[in-house]
Amino acid sequence: MEKKTEKILDLFRSELIVVNVGPKSFADVLEKQGFETLQVDYKPAAGGDRRMMEMLEYLGGY
Amino acid sequence: MNAAEKVAQANARVMEIFTKARPVWTDVRPALEVVPGMKKNLILHPGPPISPEKLPIPLRTAICGAACHDGLAKNMEEAWEMVLSGEIEIDASQNHDCGNAASQVMSASMPVFVVKDMTFGGTGYCVPHPGSNPRVLRWGIYGPDVEENLSFIRGDLAEVLGEAVRKSGGIDVIRVLSKTAGMGDENHNRQPAASMALALELVPHMLDVDHPARDRVIKEIAANDRFFLHVMMAGVEGIIASAKKVPYSTVMAGMGGNGIEFGIQVAGTGNRWYTTEAPMIEGIFLKPTTTKDDVLGYLGDSCVTEVWGLGGMSAIAGPAYLRMTGGTFEDAKERTEKARAVSLGEHTFAPVPWDDFKGFPVGVDIRKVVGLGILPISHGGSALKTGGQAGAGACELPMECFKKAVEGIYYEIKGEEA
Amino acid sequence: MAVYYKIIKDHYIDSLETLAQTTKLCDQPGIETGYVGMATQTFKDIVSEIGLACDQILAASEGDYVVAAKADTEEAFEKALKAISESASGASSKTRQTYLTVEQAASARPQANLCQISVPGEFALDVAKRALNAGMHLCVFSNNVPLEDEREMKELAREKGLLCMGPDCGVANINGSALVLSSIVNRGPFGIIGASGTGIQHVTAMLHEAGSGVSQAIGAGGNDIKEQVGGITMLMGIDALEEDPETKYLILIARKPAPSVLEKMLERLRSCRKPRVVYFMGCDRKAIEDTGSIYAGNLDECGERALELAGLACSLESEEEILALARKEAEGFAREQKYLRGAYSGGTYMDEAMRVMVDKIGPIWSNAPLEEAWRLEDSLKPRENACIDYGEEEFTLGRPHPAIDAGIRRPAILKEAADPEVAVITLDFILTPPGHPDPAGFVVPDIIKAQEMARERGGKLVFIASLLGTTADYQDIRLQEKKLRDAGAIVCRTNYRAALLASEIIRLIREKA
Numbered sequence: 001m002e003k004k005t006e007k008i009l010d011l012f013r014s015e016l017i018v019v020n021v022g023p024k025s026f027a028d029v030l031e032k033q034g035f036e037t038l039q040v041d042y043k044p045a046a047g048g049d050r051r052m053m054e055m056l057e058y059l060g061g062y
Numbered sequence: 063m064n065a066a067e068k069v070a071q072a073n074a075r076v077m078e079i080f081t082k083a084r085p086v087w088t089d090v091r092p093a094l095e096v097v098p099g100m101k102k103n104l105i106l107h108p109g110p111p112i113s114p115e116k117l118p119i120p121l122r123t124a125i126c127g128a129a130c131h132d133g134l135a136k137n138m139e140e141a142w143e144m145v146l147s148g149e150i151e152i153d154a155s156q157n158h159d160c161g162n163a164a165s166q167v168m169s170a171s172m173p174v175f176v177v178k179d180m181t182f183g184g185t186g187y188c189v190p191h192p193g194s195n196p197r198v199l200r201w202g203i204y205g206p207d208v209e210e211n212l213s214f215i216r217g218d219l220a221e222v223l224g225e226a227v228r229k230s231g232g233i234d235v236i237r238v239l240s241k242t243a244g245m246g247d248e249n250h251n252r253q254p255a256a257s258m259a260l261a262l263e264l265v266p267h268m269l270d271v272d273h274p275a276r277d278r279v280i281k282e283i284a285a286n287d288r289f290f291l292h293v294m295m296a297g298v299e300g301i302i303a304s305a306k307k308v309p310y311s312t313v314m315a316g317m318g319g320n321g322i323e324f325g326i327q328v329a330g331t332g333n334r335w336y337t338t339e340a341p342m343i344e345g346i347f348l349k350p351t352t353t354k355d356d357v358l359g360y361l362g363d364s365c366v367t368e369v370w371g372l373g374g375m376s377a378i379a380g381p382a383y384l385r386m387t388g389g390t391f392e393d394a395k396e397r398t399e400k401a402r403a404v405s406l407g408e409h410t411f412a413p414v415p416w417d418d419f420k421g422f423p424v425g426v427d428i429r430k431v432v433g434l435g436i437l438p439i440s441h442g443g444s445a446l447k448t449g450g451q452a453g454a455g456a457c458e459l460p461m462e463c464f465k466k467a468v469e470g471i472y473y474e475i476k477g478e479e480a
Numbered sequence: 481m482a483v484y485y486k487i488i489k490d491h492y493i494d495s496l497e498t499l500a501q502t503t504k505l506c507d508q509p510g511i512e513t514g515y516v517g518m519a520t521q522t523f524k525d526i527v528s529e530i531g532l533a534c535d536q537i538l539a540a541s542e543g544d545y546v547v548a549a550k551a552d553t554e555e556a557f558e559k560a561l562k563a564i565s566e567s568a569s570g571a572s573s574k575t576r577q578t579y580l581t582v583e584q585a586a587s588a589r590p591q592a593n594l595c596q597i598s599v600p601g602e603f604a605l606d607v608a609k610r611a612l613n614a615g616m617h618l619c620v621f622s623n624n625v626p627l628e629d630e631r632e633m634k635e636l637a638r639e640k641g642l643l644c645m646g647p648d649c650g651v652a653n654i655n656g657s658a659l660v661l662s663s664i665v666n667r668g669p670f671g672i673i674g675a676s677g678t679g680i681q682h683v684t685a686m687l688h689e690a691g692s693g694v695s696q697a698i699g700a701g702g703n704d705i706k707e708q709v710g711g712i713t714m715l716m717g718i719d720a721l722e723e724d725p726e727t728k729y730l731i732l733i734a735r736k737p738a739p740s741v742l743e744k745m746l747e748r749l750r751s752c753r754k755p756r757v758v759y760f761m762g763c764d765r766k767a768i769e770d771t772g773s774i775y776a777g778n779l780d781e782c783g784e785r786a787l788e789l790a791g792l793a794c795s796l797e798s799e800e801e802i803l804a805l806a807r808k809e810a811e812g813f814a815r816e817q818k819y820l821r822g823a824y825s826g827g828t829y830m831d832e833a834m835r836v837m838v839d840k841i842g843p844i845w846s847n848a849p850l851e852e853a854w855r856l857e858d859s860l861k862p863r864e865n866a867c868i869d870y871g872e873e874e875f876t877l878g879r880p881h882p883a884i885d886a887g888i889r890r891p892a893i894l895k896e897a898a899d900p901e902v903a904v905i906t907l908d909f910i911l912t913p914p915g916h917p918d919p920a921g922f923v924v925p926d927i928i929k930a931q932e933m934a935r936e937r938g939g940k941l942v943f944i945a946s947l948l949g950t951t952a953d954y955q956d957i958r959l960q961e962k963k964l965r966d967a968g969a970i971v972c973r974t975n976y977r978a979a980l981l982a983s984e985i986i987r988l989i990r991e992k993a
Contacts, residue, residue, distance in 0.1 A: 007641040008720040011593050011617050012696060016655040019585045019616060021607050022598030023496035026621075026660065029913035030596075032954075033664065035657050038585040038592055039578040042599050043435040043492045045606055047543035052432055052465060055472040059312060060066030061606075062433030403580040435490060435543075436580055461490070 065310075065475045069330075072311035073427065076329045077407040079304045080313070080370065080425050084180040085297030086232040090190075090224035092216075094170035097187050099158050103134060105145075106155040106168040108363040109320030110335040114145045114152065118321035118358055120165040120202020120449040125152060127204025128169040131212050138204070156316045157333045159303045160187045161295040161363035165202035165321075165445055172212075173220030177235065177296035179304060186299025190215055190223070191292040193282060202449035218275030219282065226267040233263050235297040236411050238290065243412035248380025249294060250364060250373025251441045251454055254287040256294070291364060298370040305329040312471055313406060314369055314426040317459070319360030321445065326463045328428055330471050338462035343444035345387035345455015357452045358445045365440040371409050371424030374439035374456055375401040378417045383441065387455040397439045397456070398422055404430040404438055428471070431464040481512060483532055483550050484557035491545040493518065494598070496880050498545075501564040505549060508563050510556025514549030516564065518542060582607060586614035596659060597646075598622055604647055605629035612636050612644075620646030620701070621660045627708045630701070634712040643720070644713055649699035650677030650881070653684060659699075661883055661912040664952040668693025670786060671727030673717035675700045675734035678828035679759070679779055681910075681948055682974070683731055685957075686783030688950045690794040695726040705737035711744055718748055729789050730756035732773075733782060736763050746771050757785045779832065780976050796973045799980070806984035809970070813989060814939030817903035820986050822867030822979075823892040825882035829908045829948075830869045833979035840983035841865055841990065847872055865986065867906075868892065883910040886922045893923055897930030897941055903989060904942045904982045905930070908975055909964075911949025911957060920947075920960040924967040931968055942985060943969035946978040 003009075018037045020027035027037040045062075046052035056062055063071070093100050100106075105125050107117075117125070126141035129150055135141035144150040155162045162168055166189060174187040192198040192211060199208055227233060238259045245255035261284050268280050283289055302315045308329050316327030325337035340359025347357075367373045377384060377397035384394040395417070402408075405423035413419040426438050437458040444452040493501075498516045505514035515532055517523040519540035527533045532548040540546055547564065551557040579585040586592055595611035597604055601624030608618055618637065625647035637644035645652050651662040651674075658664045663681050665688040674680035677699060684694050698721070700713035714734070721727045730752065737745055737760060749758065749771035758773045759782035768775040774789070776782035780796060787794055797805075820837070824830035827848060834844045844850065845866035847859035859868055859875075870882045870889040882888045889907075896902050909919045916922060927943050934941035945964050949957040961971045972978035 003723070004641050005716075005720045005723045008617070008643045008716070009723055011643065012655065012720075012724055012726070014593055014655075015591070016594060016657055017589060017592040018657075018659075019579075019582060019589075019592045019595045019611065020598075021582060021595060021611075022621070023494040025496055025914050026596060026598060030657060030659070032913065033657055036589075038589055040582055040585050041578050041580065042494075042607070043490075044543060044600065045434075045603055046432050047435050047461075047490045047492075048541070049432075049465075049543075052468060055468050056429050056433050058065050059429055059468070059472060059475070060069045062427065062429040399584065400580060403584055434581060435492075 065479075068310040068475065069312055072308050072330060073313055073406055075308050076305045076311040076313040076315070077425050079182050079301060079308070081407050081409065082181050083301040083304070085177050085186075085235040085300050086180050087175055087177045087227055087235060087293055087296070088232045089176040089227060090173050090220050091176055092170070093168055093172050093174045093187065096176055097158050097160055097168070097174060100170055101151070102132070102170045103149065104151045104153060104170065105129065106158055106160055106162060107152055107320060108155060108162040108164070108166065108361060109318040109340075110323050110325030110337045111154045111157070112320045112322060116322055118361070119447060120358065120361065120445050121167070121321060123202045123204050123449055124165045124167045124199050125150075127199050127208065128167045128172070130204070131209060132169040132171045134169075154318075154335070155363055156299070156318060156327060156366070159185065159299045161299050161318070161366045162189070163191075163292065163295065163364035164200050164362040164443055164451070165449070166200040166362070171216060173216055173224070175293055175296040177293065177300050179297075179300040182301070182304040184300040184303035186296040186301070186303060188292040188296035188299065190219060191286060191289050193286050194288070196451060201451050202445060218273070219279050222268060222271050222273050222276050222279040223283070225271045225273070226264055229270055230263065230267040233260065235294065238263070240411045244415045246380050246382050248373055248376050248383050248441065250291070250367040251443065252380045252383040253290045253294070256290040257287045260290045260293065291367070294372070295364060295366055298366045301370060302329075302366070306332040310471070310475060312428050312468075314428060317365050317369055317440075318363035321358040321361040324360045324460055324463065326459070326467060328467045328471060331474055334470060336463045336466035336470060338460045338466070341457045341460050343442050343453070343455045343457050345444070345453055347453035348451060352446070352452055356446055358447045360442060360457060361445045362442065365442060368438065368440045369426070371405070371422055373441040375405070375424065376422035377439070377441070379412065379414045379422055389456075400436050401426070401438050403434060403436050428464045428467045432461070432468050435461075437461060481550055481552060483534060483548065484554060485532070485534060485537055485546060485548040486561055487519070487536060487540050488545045490543045492543060493545050496884065499879060499885060501547070504564045505547065505560055508556070508560035510552040511560050512550040514547070514560065516547045519544045519546050582610040582614060586616065593617060594619060594654065596621065598660070601625040601647070605633055608633040608644070609636060612640055612642055615640075615642070617643040618645060619649055619652055619654070619659050619699070620644070621649060622646070623648040627703060627706065630703055631709055634709060638712055638716060643698065643716060645699045646701040648701040648703060651680045651697065652699035653694050653697035655696070658913055661881065661910070661914065662697070663688070663912055663948070663950045664954075665950055666693030666952065667695065669695060669726070669728035669790060670731055671695045671721035671724060671729070672697040672731045672733065673700065673714055673721065674698070674732065675702055675704045675714060676828055678826050678948070679733040682779045683733060683783045683786065685948060685950050686780075686794055687786065688952065690787050690792050692787065692790055692792055695724060696721060702735065705734050705741050707738040707740055711737060711741040714745060715748055718752065722752060722754055727754065729786060730754050731782065731786050732756065732758045732760070733779075734759075735761045749773050755789050757782055757789065778976055780974050797977050802977055802981050803984060805970070806981055806988060809942055810985050810988035810992070812940050813903050814900070814937055816900050817939050818986065818989050818993065819865050819901050820904040820906065820982050821862055821865075821896040821899075821902050822906040822982070823889050823896065824867060824869050824871070824908050825889055825910055826871040826908070827869050829975045830867050832975055833906065834867055836976060836979040837865065837867075837983040840987045847874065862896070883912055883915045883919075886916040886919050890923055890926065893926040893930055897933050900937055902941070903939075904944060904985050906978055906982045907943065907945045908978075909945060909947045909949070909960060911947065911953040911955045911960065913954060915955070918955060918960075920963040924963055927964070927967045927969055944972060944978045944982045945969050946972045946975040948975070
């Protein structure tokens with residue numbers, strides 16, 4: 001069985017590659033430090049429409 | 063099973079249908095003989111159902127023209143009276159496993175391509191593409207010249223094509239798509255490669271047909287680089303016919319516009335429409351004098367190709383269309399990536415060489431569209447308000463339809479539980 | 481002069497970007513005031529307050545992006561719109577590929593191993609689950625995440641063997657990076673696990689400044705030590721760093737954990753094989769020492785004890801030095817000057833400072849007081865000895881953290897200085913890569929002006945600053961210190977020491993009077 005810390009230790013041994021969900025400036029400063037980033041342009045779920053969110057949840061999410 | 067599990071299972075089934083279907087063009091028959099629910103006094107139009115008073119001019123012209131063509135009325139005025147009185151009925155094509163591109167309508171006597179899905183058994187129908195002449199019923203124009211062409215299609219063309227297709231033993235639509243992978247078709251607004259590949263299969267059989275109009279029909283077919291579109295639309299209708307029988311699924315299974323309203327259908331609720339105001343196609347106009355005010359909202363069912371992963375969904379496969387309508391290669395890539403984000407599956411029959419040989423996405427999940435706020439994009443031609451083609455381009459599918467569809471499925475399942 | 485606006489439906493822009501756009505908008509010619517944001521209730525309140533509201537804006541929904549401005553002409557407004565949209569597109573130095581979803585990013589770069597999430601709190605769980613399902617570790621900066629959501633994401637992470645830093649993780653240094661609002665620090669033998677962002681940053685900076693560094697700094701988020709969350713990340717962090725060959729020593733930092741969590745933590749520490757320093761704010765010394773761990777009573781001590789483990793020391797001012805300085809500075813005030821005011825950019829430092837002050841000079845009024853009886857009715861009207869946390873929601877709603885948006889706290893300086901009873905003002909400064917490029921320089925003109933105002937009244941005003949950051953930070957802590965000293969401020973090595981100096985001066989004034 002793999003140790004429960006194995007994946008975390010893997011992270012420590014690997015090159016850090018960050019997927020940034022949120023303001024681009026957080027990715028920019030990581031790039032400036034020499035780390036690779038991928039930017040995800042985030043939008044609030046269902047455009048923030050709570051009624052839609054509830055229905056989607058019921059239908060199994062998205 | 064809870065709602066989420068029901069939906070997941072249903073969607074898996076629909077994706078199986080979408081990705082394993084084998085549409086084969088088997089015949090050409092009069093609509094009255096083969097189209098489900100077809101009647102002599104029924105005329106099928108594109109997009110969601112619409113009341114006659116609201117019909118835009120091109121559709122009104124096409125419907126009245128078709129009525130004259132079928133001998134239901136002596137002239138356009140009489141035809142219109144009959145439509146208003148309900149003597150001539152109209153309905154949405156997609157409620158009958160049919161698609162009508164642009165302003166095309168289908169009357170009982172018109173010949174239709176019969177395309178059968180050999181895996182799941184659904185069959186879809188579409189009238190033949192009328193060729194590159196701009197004066198056609200398909201763009202809401204009717205007159206003696208148009209009637210002559212319609213008669214030719216109903217007579218000679220249907221007879222020759224029908225016999226050739228039957229002789230061929232059926233033409234496999236997927237084979238055409240596979241053979242033309244990497245040839246630049248996005249297969250909604252651009253299909254020269256698929257039309258040629260189709261002709262390659264068809265022409266030898268047509269040459270075996272003994273018919274006085276044989277050569278004219280061959281010339282028509284071989285000269286029409288959009289001919290494959292209507293075969294493909296019939297193919298898609300056959301596939302989604304099976305999908306619409308799967309309850310609970312949130313996969314989009316139909317869409318189209320009637321110039322006034324645009325609507326989508328979802329597998330889980332079959333032929334129910336979720337509609338909103340028809341969006342405008344953004345792109346180029348054929349004439350420099352055309353302005354936005356001259357143009358009608360989305361018109362036609364040809365976007366059923368998008369329902370099955372073609373057109374705007376496979377934009378990356380046909381970047382030249384983007385170039386033509388004012389976009390870039392990057393835009394084409396983005397369109398397909400947006401589609402990928404909201405789709406549940408991927409077609410494998412036609413990998414795209416300039417996209418790392420990836421396939422293109424299929425099966426738009428309405429939950430993803432609403433949840434992620436990412437709208438799939440449909441390609442399309444645009445119509446002038448007075449009839450005739452305005453231009454070509456693309457539009458985002460309206461969010462409103464998807465929200466209504468989520469609501470529709472939600473209450474469908476909730477209602478059952480109660 | 482008329483009000484113009486532009487609304488884009490369903491167009492989400494984060495507050496960090498809209499803030500930058502607001503600044504840019506107000507700088508444009510022909511624009512008197514302008515405001516950019518998502519049409520949230522807060523946004524609508526603000527535009528109403530500053531006279532930019534109209535029916536269309538008030539009717540817009542939360543997902544709509546709004547630019548509103550009082551402008552000379554419509555043309556000026558259009559030009560300003562163009563300018564801010566250009567600045568937005570030029571904000572990223574190069575055109576980086578962006579993705580629509582976490583799933584797409586993960587499939588484009590399967591080696592991506594950490595997902596940094598800064599979305600509104602109520603949506604964080606959804607994004608976090610997607611990232612975990614794609615096999616990524618998490619650094620969740622989002623705050624206001626419901627505790628049950630935090631529990632759910634941490635349990636899922638644990639099940640998958642993935643690290644879930646945060647929610648509300650402001651500081652973490654993984655593989656040498658400075659994530660979110662961390663400082664840039666050297667690598668070294670110290671592995672840190674903390675449930676306090678400022679606490680972690682404070683200690684990492686001390687280690688860096690003493691010539692050592694950090695193997696990994698894991699930020700668990702302030703709620704990790706609550707009953708409902710159960711210390712999941714802290715415990716996983718201990719397990720991982722104990723196995724990590726680069727980590728020689730462990731440092732644990734948190735406010736006081738909930739009793740059941742503390743119990744688990746102490747149990748785990750008992751079997752820990754690596755030397756470790758533990759600072760749990762307000763926690764019993766014996767309980768910590770009984771686990772074989774080294775006890776620290778405050779953040780400075782935590783850094784000092786840790787450095788001792790590696791045979792290093794740091795040069796903090798001694799208490800004697802501070803008391804001597806206080807005696808010197810306590811001269812020259814006007815008769816009515818007798819109070820101190822603290823303007824802080826975060827709760828941890830303000831808390832630490834108030835604890836020091838209260839011992840010397842009694843009650844400290846605050847918007848987040850040590851005791852409920854000392855709560856200010858109005859945060860904008862401090863009284864007697866008072867400290868204000870400008871990182872509290874009342875100031876930051878719809879705006880980024882004061883470390884990034886230095887404008888939040890700036891007005892405090894001249895406002896406090898205008899009060900003739902004020903003798904001492906303490907300020908903290910936080911350096912971090914996404915932070916203000918020159919936080920000290922930004923307030924120097926106000927500091928100079930404030931001192932002039934006091935001199936004109938026949939007294940003086942003592943500014944005492946502490947800076948959290950390193951020489952590796954882009955702002956460079958030495959440069960920032962110099963700017964403050966040149967402006968006449970006293971710079972202490974740590975927040976604790978700044979608070980000690982400030983309250984000793986007040987105590988001496990009181991003694992004399």
